[in-house]
Amino acid sequence: MNKKNLESWLNVSESVNVQMPNEIFEDLSKAEFKSFNHKCFAYAYYYLISYIYRNALYGGETDQFSQHNIINVFTSDKSAVSYITKTKGILDSINYTKATTDYPVTYYMYDGILEFGLIKELRKKLPNLEMNHSPRFCVKEPIKAMTRFDDEDYTGTFYSFQNTHKMNVEDFIRIISDKKLGHVGLYVYGYISMMCDKYNNKFQITNAQLGDLVGCSERTMKKYTQRLEELNLIATTRVFYDSKQLDKVYSII
CATH class of the missing domain: 1.10.10.10 (Winged helix-like DNA-binding domain superfamily/Winged helix DNA-binding domain)
Structure with a gap:
């Protein structure tokens, strides 16, 4: 995508920036990538899925945020990097991502804490809600954004900026x-x-x-x-x- 299309796709004017965990550089350096270029791809990919998740962009035209479209932002050869992004791929194995069909469609603050409204909750309230994507649609949840220290909730980069860098x-x-x-x-x-x-x-x-x-x-x-x-x-x-x-x-x- 070109600059203008990216700005529109990511709803820049109405979205919130995200922080990246500082340990990502050390963690990626320990993983077995096929090249330096692929390590850089993993960093960029993690930023993008974190941004999309944080801003609940799936709540609009959901299918445009498929994994295929997200990867296409960085490369036209999806197969070359599939070992990084697939289920049980590198980012899953180092506990940075996990696949889920329960994606956020909105976000809000409750008692000062960021919360997400998830699609499965919405479907319970609106059982006749039509899906605007394929039945097999899933997203990658950015684990480090949700949980970061001692597997405790609300310790990820969405909640604490400790030891992070802004992008x-x-x-x-x-x-x-x-x-x-x-x-x-x-x-x-x-x-x-x-x-x-x-x-x-x-x-x-x-x-x-x-x-x-x-x-x-x-x-x-x-x-x-x-x-x-x-x-x-x-x-x-x-x-x-x-x-x-x-x-x-x-x-x-």
Whole structure:
């Protein structure tokens, strides 16, 4: 999808941004992906299903948020990444997602706590409610958004921003729709965003060191950080020691 279609599809003007768990980078690095690109896809995919679930976008034209359509935002080759998103795939196995047919159609606050109105509850009240999707339709619930610590309810990123990093949906769309960035650019941006949160928006590191942390080459890191800077998503300054240019200092704009 292009930028305009993504904004419409995700109902940007009326939706709430979501936080990403900081541990996602470590957890994805421990999983067995076929490539660095696929690891980045998993991060981007998790963000998108979290955003759609949090904003109960399934309550509209439900079928447009099928897994097929969600994956198509990132790749035209669904089969290449199915081992990541399928039932008992990588994201299920590391306890980040699970398939469910009981999806949210609305959300509300009750005693200061976010609650979701689920489709099965609605169908009990309205037994003649027509489905606007296939009988086999299911969604992926973002587990870390619901439960995060000690399997206790209301400890996920929807409820607590502790040890998380923010990803505005407008920035998500700008990055994903840019042909030079895509989901790899989003992964790099997300990591820098996390580190800038930790270091008062002044994250100092070399491209080589950042590449090692993220899992790619120095050349790849340079390519993506330069493009993020061109789009004014990040800013960098240089650190000099004895007249030699060494580290970069990253900031999120």
